[in-house]
Amino acid sequence: MQLLSKNELSNQLIEILDANEVKTDQLSCVLYSQDVYTKDKSSAMVIQPSSTEKLAEAVLTITQAGYSVVARGGGMSYTRGYVPDEEHSVIIDMSALNSVIEVNTKDMYVTVECGCSWEKLYQTLKDYNLRTPFWGTLSGRFATVGGSLSQNGIFWGSAQHGFAVDSVLSLEVILSDGKTINTGSAAKQETKPFTRHFGPDLTGLFCNDSAALGIKTKATIRLIPEALHKGSTSISFTEFNHQAELMSEVARQGLASECFGFDPFLQAQRLQRESLGKDIKSLFGVMKAAGSVGKALKAGSKIALAGRDFIESECWSVHFMVEDWTEQGVELKLNRINQLAKDLQGTVVENTIPKVLSANPFGPVNNMVGPKGERWVPVHALVPHSSAQEAYNATEAVFKKHADAIAKHNIGIGYLLATVSSTVFVLEPVFFWPDELNELHKSAVEPAHLKRLPGFSANPAASEALSAIRADLMATYADSGYVHMQLGKTYKFKEVVDKENYQLLSDIKNMLDANNRLNPGCLGFN
Structure with a gap:
């Protein structure tokens, strides 16, 4: 296959797309080729097609030119899913196809x-x-x-x-x-x-x-x-195992539409980054979502009074949102969750976090950086409920192994916990470390928020230490039989899935994309 020059290919694409839909400038190529965690090779160009017909013609042109094609959505992932493996690649920014x-x-x-x-x-x-x-x-x-x-x-x-x-x-x-x-x-x-x-x-x-x-x-x-009535409750615990068991039991009984929890460190980070009850916009959103003047005043006053001290800093916390067709149905579910929590030594606390999130479900992505401008990245494992404690213990063992590096480089570690339907427990260790932000952070985080952050200079030693910790953790998860979303080019897949399964996928890939021009490197396709 003859590889066309960048100019030849861009000229061909401009004939298919509008001129403003083909970007070859360095700034665009760098920005669209990095994710929240990885900045590596830059693409040769970025296209922003405005119709699927144009996109189909462009894909054929690009692959025939010998270049790889990498589709990019909103850019919020962190497993190199759309980070190019090759310099001769074209990023497809899908943002114009949004109808x-x-x-x-x-x-x-x-x-x-x-x-x-x-x-x-x-x-x-x-x-x-x-x-x-x-x-x-x-x-x-x-x-x-x-x-x-x-x-x-x-x-x-x-x-x-x-x-x-x-x-x-x-x-x-x-x-x-x-x-x-x-x-x-x-x-x-x-x-x-x-x-x-x-x-x-x-x-x-x-x-x-x-x-x-x-x-x-x-x-x-x-x-x-859309459910007619919604409610929420928040519970605090002193130990992981009791919180995890509550989350699993609520999942088994199908009581909640959303369930998520934090360890003490991540909870403290969240409260530092978000003013919650003191944030007028958040408070207004909660009151507006309450549905009536009386309920709005009650919801607003409870959050304002709770402020940031509604959960003790050393506690784990879990938050449930429930839905039903009647207020009584919501109350029955909340009462059931709260009783299960008390049986597991949990304490019901002011439900500020789920109220604020429910009222503002798609807020700014300022949480993709730490409260002082630290870099942020997670790792996660999907496990059956019966393996939640085992997964937590295995994770803690990795952190103990790397304790000196964690302390030396001031790497902060927290946990985000969640459940998916009735069968999946999600354990997501989250890392914060002092390092400079990349172009994607500066593009996505609100400018006013960025201005308030002290920030950090480049810190390659901390980044290398973090990379080693993540690699060890992911290897541990692979050996333990845990699985993942967002496989991208980060999590092991080819190495851990049954050979027969992978051969079948490889045969399908070969049939659909014989020259491996669609996002090479993903799922181990090289």
């Missing part, structure tokens, strides 16, 4: 272009009193539907409805040769994308693939009615 194409209230599905953010989709569906079962990540102001389906994601709706990919009915996908296919019932000519299952599940094939098998351009997702 909500159809809201079908009779057949209960919505079709969107994959560059649509979760926030835009949620706001659009609010007018219909509907939403998707999984309805976004915390970074949903930027994070896109396509990005979440490529990487998988959790948060809003996950405790009840599962992962992002579990709500999808159908996909439109562009292959490396520019051909377009549809999955689910939409694969049958002149048939609506109303069901996922029509023969083997090809929709699932193109999920969790980091766009290494195909580039998702449209997604059809199930709709459900």
